[in-house]
Amino acid sequence: GAGVSQSPSNKVTEKGKDVELRCDPISGHTALYWYRQRLGQGLEFLIYFQGNSAPDKSGLPSDRFSAERTGESVSTLTIQRTQQEDSxxxxxxxxxxxxxxQYFGPGTRLTVT
Amino acid sequence: ELKVEQNPLFLSMQEGKNYTIYCNYSTTSDRLYWYRQDPGKSLESLFVLLSNGAVKQEGRLMASLDTKARLSTLHITAAVHDLSATYFCAVTYGGSQGNLIFGKGTKLSVKP
Structure with a gap:
């Protein structure tokens, strides 16, 4: 069956621009997580959605980061006014x-220039 | 705050040798995970360990969990080049779902 998919696979953006990253979870999976992995590092938790409950946003590093999820389907992670450290x-x-x-998607590589 | 430490962070092995990667965590956790990551790829689940004394084996890899010591080990037997990858352990608490706290990873290189 289909796994977790993410788009785009790569994104290059200029500092100060907003970006949207998309995640399609496996059908029927009620929980969805976003993590960030800096080069050569482990994964940092960002945000967790469980069904229709309020999301756990405790890992979001700043108010420039936000995420939405519609029901138990697609989620978008938005980063506003991107900085180089968001790469x-x-x-x-x-x-x-x-x-x-937990089943992981292939990831989106974000580069902020 | 739950913290996870892995060691070593880098491991260069010869084919055919055995070695162990260690994962320590700071507070009580419900379960422990081991993942493999190949360069430029996502994470592949290897093991989920749910109870004290749990041991799981797949091929040349064996993982164990000691919840009293807050320690998990990933033992590699007779390493082969295909095992070269970065291995992460992760822990969580709070039932069947909840975010994972990851270690920094152990980059394993198996040389002929």
Whole structure:
């Protein structure tokens, strides 16, 4: 079956511009997570959606970062007024209710010039 | 605050040798994960360990969990080049769902 998909796969943007990253979770997965991976580093949690509950935004690094999710489907991560330190790979993951394993998408590589 | 430390961060091995990667975490966790990441690729789930004393094996990799010591190990037996990748451990708490806290990763290079 289809896995988690993300788009675009690569994004180059100028400092100060806004960007939108998209994640399509696996069908039927109620939970969706966004993580950031800087070069050579582990993953940092950003935000977590579970069904129709209020999202856990505790990992968002600043108010320039926001995310939305419509029901149990697509999510978009928006970064406003991008900075060079936002350059990273942004990974999305999803899992089913009461399931332990998180399935990761291929990521979006964001480069801010 | 839950923190995860892996060591070593870099590991160069010869084919055929054995080695262990260690993962320590700072507070009680429900479960521990091991992931593999190839360069430029996403994460591939290797193991999910749910209880004290859990041991799981897949091919040349074996993972174990000691919740009392807050320690997990990933043991590599008779390494082969195909195992070259970065290995991450991650922990979480709070039921079946919740964000993962990752270690910095161990970059493994297996040389002939």
């Amino acid at each position: 990273a790979v942004y990974l999305c993951a999803s899992n089913r209710l009461a399931a332990y394993e």
